[in-house]
Amino acid sequence: xxxxxxxxxxxxxxxxxxxxxxxxxxxxxxxxxxxxxxxxxxxxxxxxxxxxxxxxxxxxxxxxxxxxxxxxxxxxxxxxxxxxxxxxxxxxxxxxxxxxxxxxxxxxxxxxxxxxxxxxxxxxxxx
Numbered sequence: 206x207x208x209x210x211x212x213x214x215x216x217x218x219x220x221x222x223x224x225x226x227x228x229x230x231x232x233x234x235x236x237x238x239x240x241x242x243x244x245x246x247x248x249x250x251x252x253x254x255x256x257x258x259x260x261x262x263x264x265x266x267x268x269x270x271x272x273x274x275x276x277x278x279x280x281x282x283x284x285x286x287x288x289x290x291x292x293x294x295x296x297x298x299x300x301x302x303x304x305x306x307x308x309x310x311x312x313x314x315x316x317x318x319x320x321x322x323x324x325x326x327x328x329x330x331x332x
Contacts (some may be wrong), residue, residue, distance in 0.1 A: 275317045278302065283324040286315055 278284070282294045284304060292304035295312065303314045 274323060275320055278317070278320065278323060284320050285322045286319050287321045288319070 278294060278297065280294050280297060283291070284294060284302075285291050290306060290313065292306040292313065294302055294304045296303040300316050300318075301314050302317060302320065303312055305312055
């Protein structure tokens, strides 16, 4: 879906640039130049709006959701790190999280930004 939106955005931006350049060329008539200038400005504003709503805003939402997930971690939560390690949190000390992996109870410390998912997030996605 994201690839399709990026492709659509690329086509829209190319079309906007073409229309902007086509609208800026005048034949010497001074009354038509203000209309083409306004259309160029409108196309640029539309281009920026499309860029914001399809690229920037979804990324901000995703970042906010990830930060909320990381701040809601608690002792006993099952987590997966960005490296793929799975375990259960046994201690949280500021930005450091200590978790156990497997039955052999190996304890590993990582920072909060290294947590990719937790069990609460997985159950919410299934619903």
